[in-house]
Amino acid sequence: MNAETQGAAQPAAAAVVDVRDLVKVFGTHRALDGLSFAIAPGEIVALLGSNGAGKSTLIGCLLGFLLPGSGTVSIWGQEAGALDALRRARMGYVPQAMNAFGSFRVGQLIAYLGGFYASVPQAPDPALLAWADLDPAARVGRLSGGQKQRLAIVLALRHRPDFLILDEPVASLDPQARRDFMALLDEYCARTGACVLMSSHILSDLEKVATRALFMARGRIVHDTPMERFRRATRWIVPAGDGGAAPPTGPAGPIADRLPAPLTCLGRDAATGALLVDGWDDRLADALQAAFAHPVSVRHPDLEAAFLEITR
Incomplete structure (x- = not known):
């Protein structure tokens, strides 16, 4: 949600x-x-x-x-x-x-x-x-x-x-x-x-x-x-590999709950497991990788992709 x-x-x-x-x-x-x-x-x-x-x-x-x-x-x-x-x-x-x-x-x-x-x-x-x-x-x-x-x-x-x-x-x-x-x-x-x-x-x-x-x-x-904040701090957190690589839940509960502070989840793509987040800073990269049991990558969304996810 x-x-x-x-x-x-x-x-x-x-x-x-x-x-x-x-x-x-x-x-x-x-x-x-x-x-x-x-x-x-x-x-x-x-x-x-x-x-x-x-x-x-x-x-x-x-x-x-x-x-x-x-x-x-x-x-x-x-x-x-x-x-x-x-x-x-x-x-x-x-x-x-x-x-x-x-x-x-x-x-x-x-x-x-x-x-x-x-x-x-x-x-x-x-x-x-x-x-x-x-x-x-x-x-x-x-x-x-x-x-x-x-x-x-x-x-x-x-x-x-x-x-x-x-x-x-x-x-x-x-x-x-x-x-x-x-x-x-x-x-x-x-x-x-x-x-x-x-x-x-x-x-x-x-x-x-x-x-x-x-x-x-x-x-x-x-x-x-x-x-300006959208461009700087909004990102896709994307599971590595195929769309099934990121389970919706893990040992720490729902995947969005494992995001390091101050990241907040704006939406989750059910097909890929990717999370759209706000609050990104490049200094969070290590904390992000440590929070998940599998590799993830970070990508920039365009406004259309963010719109489709946020207003779903």
Whole structure:
């Protein structure tokens, strides 16, 4: 069973987003089950979870579209469902699909929506428009899926937001457009201090830019880790030889119980006996070998492999 951990929330005064003990129930289904986390300025947070994990419900609560059953969701110190106009104007949102505004022309829509934000420059960021590569005279309803997604990103960034919520923003983009957008997003956050919560199933893209990962399963956050720590301290502990070389139990009890401190088990691959652990340090190599009666090797996981194990 995966180790369930709640990330330590940032102090409320420093956080853009502050979620405390969030519960949301639909009928008999507990979609969110006691979430607590915070997002600080400048963070790019990857929201990872399988379909049905609760990601869309969480995003709905952050946007104020859904009200908590219990707990709180605060953005810049104000309840998300009751944000004033100034705070809401500092947010940007990219939905999974853009199906509205079909009768508008691209340039007309960008100018029209920009008019709702009196404090932003008259023209969008030229680099953003160059990346989107859209004909201003084209009808929105006649754009391809990828073009609509690029337009949705332009609209979300048009007013220079301080907090971006991105829900599968690159799913319909080609590889080059995805790569260029991730670079643009990274540069934008570094330059402005904006923070991002991004849900995507293209984990290789998230791994390039995310500063932190929130793993969700069954309505809960089961692991919360800075990406720097993930790269440095998350490892596979792999039995040598074939998949049957590592017994699930041993003289000291279950195999995970024999891990030397401070290693904690995030999951176990039943087919190979490999353990996914957090807290790795190269100085633990000798203690690790001494803890097991058979040889083991240590390997780096990528984000996708960790996701599959942690959210199992």
